[in-house]
Amino acid sequence: MPSPLAVEVRALSKTYEVHERPPGLAAALRSVFRRTYKTVHAVTDLSFTVEPGERVGFLGPNGAGKTTTLKMLSGLLHPTSGEARVAGYVPRKREAGFLKKITLVMGQKQQLLWDLPPADTFTMNRAIYEVSDADFAETMAELNELLSLGEIMKKPTRQLSLGERMKCELAAALLHRPQVLFLDEPTIGLDVAMQLTVREFIRRYNERRGATVLLTSHYMDDVASLCPRVVVIDQGRLRYDGDLPSLVRSIRPDKRVALRFSGTADRAAIERAGKIVEFDAARAVIQVAQVDLREAVGHLLGLAWVSDLTIEDPPLEEVMRDLFSASKAAAAEEAAGA
Amino acid sequence: MSALQDLGRAARAYPTLLRVGLAEAVAYRAEMLVWMLTTTMPLVSLALWSAVAETAPVGRFTQQGFAAYFLATLLVRQLTGSWLVWELNQDIRSGMLSRRLLRPIHPLIGYSATNLAAIPLRAALIAPPAIVWLLVLEPGAFPRTPLTLITAALSIVGAWLINFFIMALIGSIAFYLESSTAIFDLWMVGFMLLSGYLVPLELFPAGLRAVAHALPFRYVLAFPVEILTGLLRDDQGDAILRELGIQWLYVIGAGSAAIAAFNTGVRRFSAFGG
Amino acid sequence: MMLRYLRLLAVELRISLVLGMQYRWNFVIDGLVSLLWTVLGLVPLYVAFHARPEIAGWTYATALIVVGWFSLLKGILDGAINPSLLTVVDQIRQGTLDFVLLKPADAQFLVSTAKFEPWKVLNGLAALIIFTHAFRLLGRTPSALQVLASLGLLACATLVLYSIWILVIAAAFWVVRLDNLAYLFNSVFDFARWPVTVFRGALRLVFTFVIPLGVMTTYPAEALLGTLSLRTGLLSMAGALTFALVSRAVWTRAIGRYTSASS
Numbered sequence: 001m002p003s004p005l006a007v008e009v010r011a012l013s014k015t016y017e018v019h020e021r022p023p024g025l026a027a028a029l030r031s032v033f034r035r036t037y038k039t040v041h042a043v044t045d046l047s048f049t050v051e052p053g054e055r056v057g058f059l060g061p062n063g064a065g066k067t068t069t070l071k072m073l074s075g076l077l078h079p080t081s082g083e084a085r086v087a088g089y090v091p092r093k094r095e096a097g098f099l100k101k102i103t104l105v106m107g108q109k110q111q112l113l114w115d116l117p118p119a120d121t122f123t124m125n126r127a128i129y130e131v132s133d134a135d136f137a138e139t140m141a142e143l144n145e146l147l148s149l150g151e152i153m154k155k156p157t158r159q160l161s162l163g164e165r166m167k168c169e170l171a172a173a174l175l176h177r178p179q180v181l182f183l184d185e186p187t188i189g190l191d192v193a194m195q196l197t198v199r200e201f202i203r204r205y206n207e208r209r210g211a212t213v214l215l216t217s218h219y220m221d222d223v224a225s226l227c228p229r230v231v232v233i234d235q236g237r238l239r240y241d242g243d244l245p246s247l248v249r250s251i252r253p254d255k256r257v258a259l260r261f262s263g264t265a266d267r268a269a270i271e272r273a274g275k276i277v278e279f280d281a282a283r284a285v286i287q288v289a290q291v292d293l294r295e296a297v298g299h300l301l302g303l304a305w306v307s308d309l310t311i312e313d314p315p316l317e318e319v320m321r322d323l324f325s326a327s328k329a330a331a332a333e334e335a336a337g338a
Numbered sequence: 339m340s341a342l343q344d345l346g347r348a349a350r351a352y353p354t355l356l357r358v359g360l361a362e363a364v365a366y367r368a369e370m371l372v373w374m375l376t377t378t379m380p381l382v383s384l385a386l387w388s389a390v391a392e393t394a395p396v397g398r399f400t401q402q403g404f405a406a407y408f409l410a411t412l413l414v415r416q417l418t419g420s421w422l423v424w425e426l427n428q429d430i431r432s433g434m435l436s437r438r439l440l441r442p443i444h445p446l447i448g449y450s451a452t453n454l455a456a457i458p459l460r461a462a463l464i465a466p467p468a469i470v471w472l473l474v475l476e477p478g479a480f481p482r483t484p485l486t487l488i489t490a491a492l493s494i495v496g497a498w499l500i501n502f503f504i505m506a507l508i509g510s511i512a513f514y515l516e517s518s519t520a521i522f523d524l525w526m527v528g529f530m531l532l533s534g535y536l537v538p539l540e541l542f543p544a545g546l547r548a549v550a551h552a553l554p555f556r557y558v559l560a561f562p563v564e565i566l567t568g569l570l571r572d573d574q575g576d577a578i579l580r581e582l583g584i585q586w587l588y589v590i591g592a593g594s595a596a597i598a599a600f601n602t603g604v605r606r607f608s609a610f611g612g
Numbered sequence: 613m614m615l616r617y618l619r620l621l622a623v624e625l626r627i628s629l630v631l632g633m634q635y636r637w638n639f640v641i642d643g644l645v646s647l648l649w650t651v652l653g654l655v656p657l658y659v660a661f662h663a664r665p666e667i668a669g670w671t672y673a674t675a676l677i678v679v680g681w682f683s684l685l686k687g688i689l690d691g692a693i694n695p696s697l698l699t700v701v702d703q704i705r706q707g708t709l710d711f712v713l714l715k716p717a718d719a720q721f722l723v724s725t726a727k728f729e730p731w732k733v734l735n736g737l738a739a740l741i742i743f744t745h746a747f748r749l750l751g752r753t754p755s756a757l758q759v760l761a762s763l764g765l766l767a768c769a770t771l772v773l774y775s776i777w778i779l780v781i782a783a784a785f786w787v788v789r790l791d792n793l794a795y796l797f798n799s800v801f802d803f804a805r806w807p808v809t810v811f812r813g814a815l816r817l818v819f820t821f822v823i824p825l826g827v828m829t830t831y832p833a834e835a836l837l838g839t840l841s842l843r844t845g846l847l848s849m850a851g852a853l854t855f856a857l858v859s860r861a862v863w864t865r866a867i868g869r870y871t872s873a874s875s
Contacts, residue, residue: 524648
């Protein structure tokens, strides 16, 4: 009975041996004859499951192990230990059936043939994935509609802009209608409009086809707008698995209150409501604990020179930074204690 | 005045560049090993032509003569080899050249440092036994007087310079075409044969020999080799000096062409954003 | 399944042709290089064999046949094997080999068919011309059986050459910078224009068993001349097949250990 889960990961780990290269000529010469190796624990003891059709965002600082995880799930890397199952298959075996069901898009690398139009890459992928003519026509029509590819398919890839290339890259990756999408920083380097386009596309593709989406990104907006569920990986370990609002609340239970003034502001009066984060002649932002919010807002609204007031969550970037520095401190403690 | 200042700056930075060049060269052990193996091909030629000359000498080359010739070829190749074409192609394609362009030193100077830094390392293993063997084989032929030693040294330096500049010239073509390795293949065909790498030039049929003497390939390898093995005798002093002059004319020619091509190429590179 | 891979091969060939048309200069220069190489490559042979005593049983005319096979094999090497395998080295360095491994087709096949240089077919033509000239000098023509035998050995030679390359590429999974390895290989391969028996002692052993230049050019030449013993021929075929299996095994292991370049 095939597993109903799209992705199943248990105690997954990956370690590398990396040769240390200290600087300087003497060290370089020595390394010709004797090398010292360092063990890097890229991923340690990762466990989670993903239901079909879910959209999950992977967050974490650089080098956290997010890309390594995606590569293990797509069969590119063999795990050092632990188990993984994707769409019922063991990724490591790289069976044809498995490879036809998944796709991996890497924002910083491309599979499009550089000197030829994307259309030629599509033709090649069609032959490799054995996509029938009928299916191909239908899929291309849909992708064309969602991505508005138009004529750019016919220009050599090297002549396309970064955004156009990404669109064609997505098309090439999806023309075999995979059920599980691994997206590694798909919006990196794109302008804001293109980021929105890509996000919209991913959402609609997921809704229309029920494809499972595992996404990593440094842009919090990607994750916030696309992924109801967030997995935080830091230093190779799972730190959090759940929805984003809960995560934010657990790290920064404070809210931010933004004020606009008409007339001179009394700084002391504002300070009574909460901690000042920003303050200038026209506006201020203060941080208020959730519990004190009602009282603070009431007090602020009573001030005559406050013309506007909004309540916001703290910026995601700051929340993440807090999360990662906390876990770094925790890891340092562990290391010191060990 | 500024050109002189540039040169001065380059000269002061050169020792550091050499050190960095050496570190880069040893960073990839396998690559270093492969380079060393590649430059030992003359030893296979040695075995081959010794076998050919077993029954009868070829021209004035006996088995010993061939052995000396190819040992000298090995030595000169070790001392003058360069892989600049590959480096340039890669740096241009990947855009890494920009990094070099930001430095206040001409990129070619940096490349030359990497090249020179690697030579002692590679030659260290092979040069001493080769020189010893050469002395044993043809004791009378190896240059002994200060004058001949200086001419030999100059011819080797000249060979390295021509090789380096031609590589820079060909590498610069990568600024215009997608890659210049195809043109480099063309040069290599010419080099393998017409520089005396595969066969001593004087064994060629007369027509081809004349062609070989007119082309620069000879001055990258055969000329220094012939001095080291005494094929160009001391008593033909005039001939040696004349050939030396021709070689250094080629050095100046190749150098100017390379620097000009490189500089124009760089302008194009910057214009198109790499 | 065979049919599917044949269809894939057709697609890859077509793409290489289209690419080739794009870079016309490279096309022309490639043709020139092949031509020059073949012609100039005859000079050392001429110097060694022409109007001279036999060397290890070979005369100028019979040695020419070895050169003919060398020319043909070089065409196969430069036209069908080198281009795609050099592409792989580049892909490993840039990390785009990942995409090859993600495709539901055999990675070794995809990697071996990534790029062709159709212009190198000219080498085959050069080989035919050399054969014709050599047999004219000998004053006879090879029998049909001899031609067949030599074609069989050509297949062995191609298989051995290809397997060596796969081993080299497998090494690239461990050691990333390998472009000069192609250069080394081509330098060594150049000695295949000589009959292997000219080499003596340790070198002959190396060229017969380690980098079997003997199998690649000398044996097909002997087959065409009718001097190849059946035993040697059969041993060569067995050796070629074993080599191919070994290289496949090494390749599979290398893929297993592959760590892609950092994201």
